[in-house]
Amino acid sequence: MSELLADDPEWADVVPIRQYENVNPIAPIFYSEEYKDATDYFRGVLKTGEMSPRVLQLTERIIRMNPAHYTAWQHRYKTVISLKIPLEEELELMNEIATTFLKTYQVWHHRRLLLTALTSIDAAARELEFLKTVLRADAKNYHTWSFRQWILAHFNDEERLWAGERAYIEDLLEQDVRNNSAWHHRFFVVFSSGIRLGDEDRDQMLRRELSFVKEKIALAPNNPSAWNYLRGALEHTNTPFSTLTTFVELYTTSQPPSRGRDEDVVDLDNPPPSAGAQLPAVAALEFLADIYEKEGGDASAKAVEIWKSLANEKDVIRKKYWEYRIRDALSKA
Amino acid sequence: MSLSRKGHASHSRRCLIGLPFSQVDIDSSRIALAFYCLGTLDILNSIEDQSSELDRETWREWLWEQHISGVYGTGFRPSPYVTPEDYKGEPSEYDLPHLVMTYTALLCLAILRDDFSQLDRPGILRFLGACQREDGSFSALPNGGESDLRMLYCAFAISDFLDDWSGIDVDAAIAYIQRCYSYEGGYGQTPSGEALGGTSYCAIASLQLAPDTPSSPRAGRLSGAQRLRTIRWLVQNQTAEGGFCGRTCKLADACYCFWCGAALSILGAGDLVDKRALADFLEKCQFKYGGLSKAPGERPDPYHTYLSLAILAILPSDHGDDESWKLPRLNALWNATEETAAWAREHIPAKARAS
Numbered sequence: 166m167s168e169l170l171a172d173d174p175e176w177a178d179v180v181p182i183r184q185y186e187n188v189n190p191i192a193p194i195f196y197s198e199e200y201k202d203a204t205d206y207f208r209g210v211l212k213t214g215e216m217s218p219r220v221l222q223l224t225e226r227i228i229r230m231n232p233a234h235y236t237a238w239q240h241r242y243k244t245v246i247s248l249k250i251p252l253e254e255e256l257e258l259m260n261e262i263a264t265t266f267l268k269t270y271q272v273w274h275h276r277r278l279l280l281t282a283l284t285s286i287d288a289a290a291r292e293l294e295f296l297k298t299v300l301r302a303d304a305k306n307y308h309t310w311s312f313r314q315w316i317l318a319h320f321n322d323e324e325r326l327w328a329g330e331r332a333y334i335e336d337l338l339e340q341d342v343r344n345n346s347a348w349h350h351r352f353f354v355v356f357s358s359g360i361r362l363g364d365e366d367r368d369q370m371l372r373r374e375l376s377f378v379k380e381k382i383a384l385a386p387n388n389p390s391a392w393n394y395l396r397g398a399l400e401h402t403n404t405p406f407s408t409l410t411t412f413v414e415l416y417t418t419s420q421p422p423s424r425g426r427d428e429d430v431v432d433l434d435n436p437p438p439s440a441g442a443q444l445p446a447v448a449a450l451e452f453l454a455d456i457y458e459k460e461g462g463d464a465s466a467k468a469v470e471i472w473k474s475l476a477n478e479k480d481v482i483r484k485k486y487w488e489y490r491i492r493d494a495l496s497k498a
Numbered sequence: 499m500s501l502s503r504k505g506h507a508s509h510s511r512r513c514l515i516g517l518p519f520s521q522v523d524i525d526s527s528r529i530a531l532a533f534y535c536l537g538t539l540d541i542l543n544s545i546e547d548q549s550s551e552l553d554r555e556t557w558r559e560w561l562w563e564q565h566i567s568g569v570y571g572t573g574f575r576p577s578p579y580v581t582p583e584d585y586k587g588e589p590s591e592y593d594l595p596h597l598v599m600t601y602t603a604l605l606c607l608a609i610l611r612d613d614f615s616q617l618d619r620p621g622i623l624r625f626l627g628a629c630q631r632e633d634g635s636f637s638a639l640p641n642g643g644e645s646d647l648r649m650l651y652c653a654f655a656i657s658d659f660l661d662d663w664s665g666i667d668v669d670a671a672i673a674y675i676q677r678c679y680s681y682e683g684g685y686g687q688t689p690s691g692e693a694l695g696g697t698s699y700c701a702i703a704s705l706q707l708a709p710d711t712p713s714s715p716r717a718g719r720l721s722g723a724q725r726l727r728t729i730r731w732l733v734q735n736q737t738a739e740g741g742f743c744g745r746t747c748k749l750a751d752a753c754y755c756f757w758c759g760a761a762l763s764i765l766g767a768g769d770l771v772d773k774r775a776l777a778d779f780l781e782k783c784q785f786k787y788g789g790l791s792k793a794p795g796e797r798p799d800p801y802h803t804y805l806s807l808a809i810l811a812i813l814p815s816d817h818g819d820d821e822s823w824k825l826p827r828l829n830a831l832w833n834a835t836e837e838t839a840a841w842a843r844e845h846i847p848a849k850a851r852a853s
Contacts, residue, residue: 185581187563189556191532197519208582211592233523235643236580236592269523270644305748311691318690343747349692352681357690389734390747397681482740486733486770 169202175219181205182212203227207237216244225262232266238275245279252279253288260295267299273308277315289320297333304337305346314353323362330354342381345390352394356401367402374398376433379412383436386416392448407456411435416449447480458494465498499781500822501810505788506803507544510535512788513800514549514557528577529564532557533602534800536609540835541807541825545609558610561603565616566595570628570640572621574603594639597629601652604659605834608842619848623665626653634670635688646687647678651700654707655832661847668708672719675701679724682746683731693731695744695757702728702761703831729767732758740775741783741793751792752783756805756812760830763812773815777823780806808833 170176183205186193196204203226210220224241227234245255256279263272280288296313300306317326331354337347354361355374364370375398381391399406412435438444450471457468469491476487514535517524524531536557539545545554564574566589573595578585580592600622607614628640629649636649650671657663677689678701684693685701705719720728735742735758741750742758755776762768782794783806789798790806811825829839 183583185578185583185585188559190577191557191560192514192517192524192528192535194517194522194525194528195519196522200519200522204579208580211580211590212582231522231525233526234579235526235639239592274644305745307687307692307694311686311688314690345746345748346692348746349680349682353690357681388747393682393731393746401681482736482738482772482775483733483770485772486730489767489770 169199170206170223171202176206179206179209179213179215182208184208197230200227200230203230207240211236211240216240216247218248220244221248221250228262228271232262232269233271235271238271242275242278246282252283255279256283256288256292264299264302267303267306267309270308273312277312280316281319286320286322286325289316289322290325292316293326293329300337304341304344307346310346310350314350314358317354318358327354327361338381342385343388343390345393348390348394352397356398371398371402371404375409379434379436382416384439386438386442386444386446386449389448392452396452406452406459410453410456413449413452413456416444416446417453419445445479447475450475450479454490461498465494468494500820501781502784502788503542503544503822505784505786506790506807507539507542507548507788509785509787509789509798509803510538510800511548525579526576527596527598528579529561529574529599529606530576530602531800532561533606534804536606537804537833538800538807540609540838541804541811541828543826554610558607558612561606561610561612562616564599564603565618566593567618567621568594568640570595571624571626572618573597573600573625573640575599594641595625596638596643597626597636597649597652597656598638600625601655604656604842604846605832605838608834608838608846611841612845614845617846619660619662622656622660623662626656626665629653630666630671634667634672634674636666636671647675647685647697647700647704648687650674651704654704658707658832659842659846661843661849663709668711669713672705672708672711672714675704683724683727683729692745695732695735695742695754695761698728698732699757699761699764702764706764707831725765729762729765729770732762732765732767733770736772736776740772740777740779742776749793750779752780752790752802752806753792755780756809759809759813760833763830768813771813773813776813777810777815777817780810811835 171181203223207223207227210223221241221244224237224244227237256276259275263276266272280292293313293316296309299309317330320326331351334347334351334354337344355364355370378391378395378398382388382395385391415435415437454468454471457464457471472487472491476484480487514532539548564577565572566575568589575593575595576599581589625640629636630653631637631645635645636653637643637645638649653666657666675685678685678691678697680686680691680693682693684695684698686692687694687697710716734746735744735754737743737750739750741752742754743750744754744757759768759771759776762771780790783790783792783802785791785798790803791798792802807825808828810823811828812830814823814825817823827836828834829836832839834842
């Protein structure tokens, strides 16, 4: 489809309509001939309300040049429905466009409309697989993740949809332990979207999550995504930070703990930092200071000491923030 | 190094004159682009030296041409990109006003010191109502489109410009904002979404903009713990390079310097930012022929140019005698210089006209 519709006999019966421009526009776009031609015919089609196979071709042509053209998307969807095109076929056809224009919202909105109309768990399950291929190209794409969360919540099928999510997240974190979208998705699946099948025992679920995140922290102690997840999990379940003091203290000293003779006795609840980790970890110091602040009394002074070292030495870009924490704590004392 | 004021002003001026076809996707959000360009000129106090009286008059005229009405009320469309040549002022069902365009059009007109005598105020209020969904959120268009915190912020800002909140259900919208709060302390774009700098700004600004309601007094909208967690997350997003990232563990980007920095400023915590490091990062984002890019070494665009200058205006740092960094004060809630905001306050509300 590289030649102009104006030269195509198949379009001879449609009257193209040029774009309205009355006064001098702000920031006009210097359209290509091909784009002008396609959108002129599109305005012609909108005027007559035509919904036909050639309109599907025309809208696709426009979308490929301008994926943000939401009227082309809207009219395409109407046409798909009106022609009773099998929706799976349309989804399939749009796979390549979705992968090419994954940063464009309209791409995902169109798929959402199609899936909503399909009302099929099979289609939803296939879509989750398709999204994995998209996320391989861009593992943190915001639209794609939102869309994945929408599918899970909308179709809400434990065995066919939710059940595979944790393993998938673990794969992604294996590849990049700092993928915050994957951490966020785990929080969504495990904590904020209801109770998953098999997670009815909430204490057991929390133990599993804490052990998971501690292992990831051991692997990369300076990873804010993992620490934020840990904090989130504790706050969500009203678990005091102080229950993790032993673990956190392994990360607040500059020397990795000596393994000594009891090297084989690995404390599963408190995995030590991996060899070569940069210590102390700022996030661990912050966490320990939070424990001391909460404890109050004599411990407050220890919190202040930590904040001072963060402000003056270990995290100087946030100097003003740590000084504010000191002021805030002293004003409450 | 200095802030290349001239370069940034002429970059904006060039974009206002026209854009290459490679940016055709801007067509469906052209007024927003116009705002970034005009906003840049406004912050640099260059509107008058970069445009003639005639330019400004035609720009105003063009903006008013996008002010359209239908059964849904009145708002601004992005551009006439679906409007047929024989248009006589009766938009088709496909030619619709857009919330972000309406918000940015009002700002553009205020920057151009329009008298707003053409504004259909009751129509705008109806349009806001038509965009509000049952879950309290707002969609971009009266018949659908993106529905998220960005649109909600625009509806709130427009209500505040008009000084009339009767078009929308404020309580339902505030409940929606709360559902976007994430365990990290920031706000996602939609409920249960990953914490994101841009939408956190939208949430925090909106909570501050909305007037007290019987069930939601302003002071009670953020619990102490919630606010502290938000501040912590925002501050954590300042990276070693001095710029801010928009999500945990991502790279610094000039636009997030604004979204995170302005959010902190609204929370009364702007002083917690390392402002000098922030300015140093943005200085490196300057493109040699003008404009700022999202990160050092990238291509500039009006969006990153405007937002970089806006945060430098909100969180100025000490550059000694170097006058180039001196920028006017900016209203962080509306995203307008104080002078432009004062003009808007004086000319947009119906009450202002009556008095």
